[in-house]
Amino acid sequence: MLEYLVFGVLQGIFEWLPVSSEGIITLAAAYIGAADPLQLALCLHLGTVLAVLVYFRKEIAGLPRDKKLLRFLGIATACSLPLGLALYLLIKQIPFGSPVLYLVVGLGLIATGFFVRKKKGGLKTVEKATDLDAVFAGLLQGLAVVPGVSRSGITLFALLSREYSPRAALVLSFLMSVPVVLAANAFILLEGFVLVPEHLLALVPAFVFGILSIEVLLKLAEKVDFSWFAWGFGIISILAFLAA
DSSP states (O other), rough: OOHHHHHHHHHHHHHTTTTTTHHHHHHHHHHHSSSHHHHHHHHHHHHHHHHHHHHHHHHOOOOOTTTHHHHHHHHHHHHHHHHHHHHHHHHSSSSSSSHHHHHHHHHHHHHHHHHTTTTOSSBBOGGGGOOOHHHHHHHHHHGOOOOOOOHHHHHHHHHHHBBOOOOHHHHHHHHHHHHHHHHHHHHHHHHHHHOOOHHHHHHHHHHHHHHHHHHHHHHHTTTTTTTHHHHHHHHHHHHHHHHH
């Protein structure tokens, strides 16, 4: 029971940092012998999505009137889902007891570090979002189903490279997470994933720490280089692969 509370805390803290909460939770869950760590990691995203819905409730309530933002999110989601599904089915073929998983996560984290390191950013606001921006960010978001590739990190790279300001990129990245996480969880439920009391318990700290992390990250958006976090976790994961 305690380990699931820890998983929830990890999800809430790392989901919005560009270091892949999915990769970290997948590794931790595989270590304790959870039946399907990748599905568990996807399930825990429900807690942080609820944090987004609460924190950005005004923006979300205004979506029906904000046609440009609604169109952006629709296009981005339509680009993310097919690619994400294909990669998910591929990754599922890797046995979760296999050391290869550590290598996949490690390489994904190191790649994320380079994405984050190369971010640029500009002055573009959410109101200036374009269809091409949505396609680019949506396709890169689809890659985040690979454990180790940070969804927030790769979408921030996409949006900052399209000249969005750090705050605008964060807001769009947060909002982009909602439809894909809901779709991913609907899919794993259709696959037969069963929510047990431990999962529901883990969603509580994921939600609480998710809200706190959003607040902190929005304040630190222009001050912190998170690439070193991604590289550090990536090296640890690759060392675990080599030692296995």
